[in-house]
Amino acid sequence: MMTGLGYRRELAAWIAAQPRGVECLEITAEHFYPGAGAPPGQLARLAGQYHLFVHGLGLSLGTPGPLDGHQLDQFARVVQAANPDWISEHVAFTRTAEGDLGHLNPVPPTREMLQIVADHAREVAERCGKPILLENITSHVRLPGELAETDFLNELCARADCGLLLDVTNLFINSRNHGFDPLAWVWELEPRRITQLHIVGYSRAGHRYTDGHAEPIQEELIELARAIASRAPVQAVILERDEDFPEPRELEVEIAKLSRISRPD
Amino acid sequence: MPNFPASAAPIDFTTAFGRLLRDGALRDALAADPCRVVEQLGVREQDRRALLQLVPADLEYQAEILLRKRLGTVREFIPETLRRLAGEAWPCFHHYARRHWPEAPHSGPRDAHVFAGYLRKTQPASVCDREWNRLEFFMKQKRLAVHWVRRRGEGRAGWWRGELQLLVRTGRQAGRWAEWFWHFQL
Secondary structure, rough: OOEEEEOOOHHHHHHHOOOOOOOEEEHHHHHHOOOOOOOOOOOHHHHHHHHHHEEEEOOOOOOOOOOHHHHHHHHHHHHHOOOOOOOOEEEEEEOOOOOEEEEEOOOOOHHHHHHHHHHHHHHHHHHOOOOOOEOOOOOOOOOOOOOHHHHHHHHHHHHEEEEEEEEEEHHHHHHHHHHOOHHHHOOOOOHEEEEEEEOOOEEEEEEEEEEEEEEOEEEEHHHHHHHHHHOOOOOOOEOOOOOOOOOHHHHHHHHHHHHHHHHOO | OOOOOOOOOOOOOHHHHHHHHHHHHHHHHHHHHHHHHHHHHOOHHHHHHHHHHHOHHHHHHHHHHHHHHHHHHHHHHHHHHHHHHHHHHHHHHHHHHOOOOOOOOOOOHHHHHHHHHHHHHHHHHHHHHHHHHHHHHOOOOOOOOOOOEEEEEOOOOOOOEEEEEEEEEEOOOOEEEEEEEEEEEO
């Protein structure tokens, strides 16, 4: 299992030094779109140093109707430049026919939505010529539907012929906010689909758990990730820190925690 | 009914959910009388049950996540203004943003521009003139703008710093422009 982190501009100097334990990088496609401020040639440099994965935030696979062609073109250009092992997007919608919402929102686990997300995922994978993984998100609302969430994900992976990017932190947060057992939830998934993990410390605001992407990884998340990795063929785990970036020494400690996920006691 | 009129054609769950996430007044209305709001939105029959089962507090929190993302984007355009607001930044933005949703294109600077305009009416001392001039220049697609900006100097009471702010568009695209300052001690 490879260990790595999400590439962020603030960490560029540290990453360029190829720190110990960082074997792969996940780049966010939107950070490399024209006008986003990435230096020319940076993707090629990173691809020369690391295994890359390309992660999308804004393709909005859960929006009924066609994908945004302009967004898809830009995403495909980043994929072409990065030549990643695989690409990923969220089981979510970020826009509707009436406008952009700016962030990930949950889709209802219905058969109609299953077809929408599966068709869109297949289209993105075919357009990019790369395997696609789909990621679970945090949601503060629980949407009812014809299917259990895990049945929805299993069926989605089968229809889209794709893998799962299981965000351990998002799963943990949802389990705490909505009162369910995260491991029981995972055991309902088909283990062979779980290809990649995301992890970062959760935050708390009052009684709510949130994904601020700004905290060190807590021990219970490592334990949850280890349990998942013991039953699934996970190929990579990515530290997904977006805010309050720590000093290099602390980052190295965080990366070292990831190596414990695949190592038995 | 808040910002959305009744739809001519039935709308799906995603469209209705999106409207609720964007419009605080609509969320308030749903919490008060869910059946009436779902009826007036013109939601498809098969999607009504899911909307009626939304827990108002959870929906509000999900919407708040989107507002905090917006504030993060707005901060890139008016960092000094938000620094001056300090602990009032989030309550002020929340009050404004629950009622206004920026339209594309340039939804980030548009949001910052409208929010700064709102602050100029409600908390004028908090608005950084440099940032306001920059947003006016960008959103009104000017080619050239010159501003005299007076700023209270640090240290001795009664001292002011003056500066000339020059903004020039350097290309056809909206994002291509340059900015210069000349400082004066008064």
